Amino acid sequence: MSALQQPTDVDVPAAGDTAGIGQAMRDYWARVRGGDIGSLPAVLGLIALVILFSVLEGSTFLSIFNFANLINQSAAIIVLAMGLIFVLLLGEIDLSAGYAAGTAAAVLAVTLTNWGWSWPLALAAALVTGMVIGFVIGLLVARLGIPSFVVTLAMFLALQGLMLLIIGEGGTIPIRDDAILVIMNGNMPVWLGWLLALVIVAGFALSTFLAIRRRRKAGLPAEAMSVWLVKVLALAVLIGVATYLLNQERQLPNAKIVIQGVPWVVPVILVLLVGLTFILQRTGFGRHVYAVGGNREAARRSGINVKGLMITCFIFCSTLAAVAGVLLASRDNSVSPTTGGAQTLLFAVGAAVIGGTSLFGGRGKIRDAVIGGLVIAVIANGLPLITQQSGIQFVVTGLVLLVAASVDAISRRKAAASGA
């Protein structure tokens, strides 16, 4: 045990408040230096990329249409990455999530278009497909103890075949149901967009305020009100600007229609972001997911049902993949054998890792999927404006993923070195 003394030389008072913004920043910096860097590199990277592309291709990249487009491009990857975070937190991997999305999309398309089911039924069928896939993977990994890498590699192939069988010889099945199409192609009325923004900011402010008050009452150290205020204001500005931009009129390049409003997929992602974050951060189940990822044997000795928990996480992953599949079907207005294929999965894994989720398990948050997904989308969106060579795009995306994985590995080493 090489006990490098811990670098946290901050003095957190035993009771009372953390003293103001300066202290909060120092605390945060101490955590970053201790290896707990979270989403910091991704956020910095995102800002750097946006500045870079704005300087190089300002008018096009910064156009309002492109901003909405960014959301459209990243939505499915973000949701897929959210699911992957559940298994990455365990220290496992799901290579089949992309084709789980594709298979669910195929089920959606067949039931909706070929069999004429109503959209809620078809949607339910797609989600159940995801659940079953996740349950099977979970059983094989947790009960039989096959490494998840192997199980999901096999599923990667099997699901690809299953998709072909479901879709049949026709090749492509169109989606014509308005309720499904509106998710990725429709926008909220302007007033509703503003209302949504208000609800988010007020909800965040209220819930964090109540948490601070609860800790004060219990005599525990709590965040200073000045720090709280800065956070709320920062969120308000961010959400306000985004809503304002999306509520501007924008024109599709090749069509003459003028549209405006926040895309409907945004509230979908927000609900998932808040709901899944709640599950992982505030419930016993979520806490146990982190425990299993951090030290599986310790979790087992604490009486946690490790196998059941792993199966549940794989079900979360594949079910969210099914949601991503629905988004892909909605975006493309159709489902084909390539839906969910190609780089979809790798982009999603990349999004999670770039966002700050560790490949070694135990570290990561749902919001990493959103931040990382936006980084991937900005690259995919900005690079074609600069170069038409798709080879360069692949290379750059690959390099960004490598950088993220290196940051992950280095911060893990730091965390280990700063402890016992």
Place this chain on the structure above:
Amino acid sequence: MTTDTPLLSLRGINKSFGPVHVLRDVDLDVRAGRVTALVGDNGAGKSTLIKGVAGIYPFDSGQVMFEGAPVSIGGPKQANALGIEVVYQDLALCDNLDVVHNMFLGREMKSGVTLDETAMEKRAGETLKGLSVRTLKSLRQQVSSLSGGQRQTVAIARAVLWNSKLVILDEPTAALGVAQTEQVLALVRRLADNGLGVILISHNMNDVAAVADDIACLYLGRMAAQVEASTVDNRQVVELITTGRSGDLGLQPEVAAAGGVA
């Protein structure tokens, strides 16, 4: 405080890992209000024995009696429900969780479906204060940022957080400095004086001499002897540990010798 029925009593315990027969017909009695030191050489089977009691894995055969009644401990939760707490040799902490999360792992306090973080943090703080632990900077520190001794204190605090009847400590002072070792031994004594049963596994004869009321010695998976600490001296204990016998005490010569072959 001692009563006639032992708090924990093991009879004829056997445990094998595949072809390796680790525990052979082990008997052990632990009385409430007393510190039972469990000693033995590396690989004698001490950790294996207490992991069985903790419900980590089942014994192959033998009887476990708790407070006079036969029990079968099918898992860690059942052991906890009986009032058995264990500080493991490897501490069993999750590096990626903070001190409070680790202390309540698997037994989180809740209000509704959500975790009651404030209540847990308060209780954790009180327990650590009760152990006179002042070296922790924050209860919200990740365990990965703690020193070896600090981790050990967290693991011990986790075991005394609950209203337990039997506390088992597997080499709890291994990573501790002089002052902290002193503290832990005082705590061990205090627990027993409060009427709890305590099993202390240790390689340190000074620790054993300082706090043990009873000494149980495992030799190659057999219980060589269980005696009152006051009836033996240091040399005899060391002999029991290294050869399985000391004068009249311990295994029969042929058994001790046979154990060495198997």
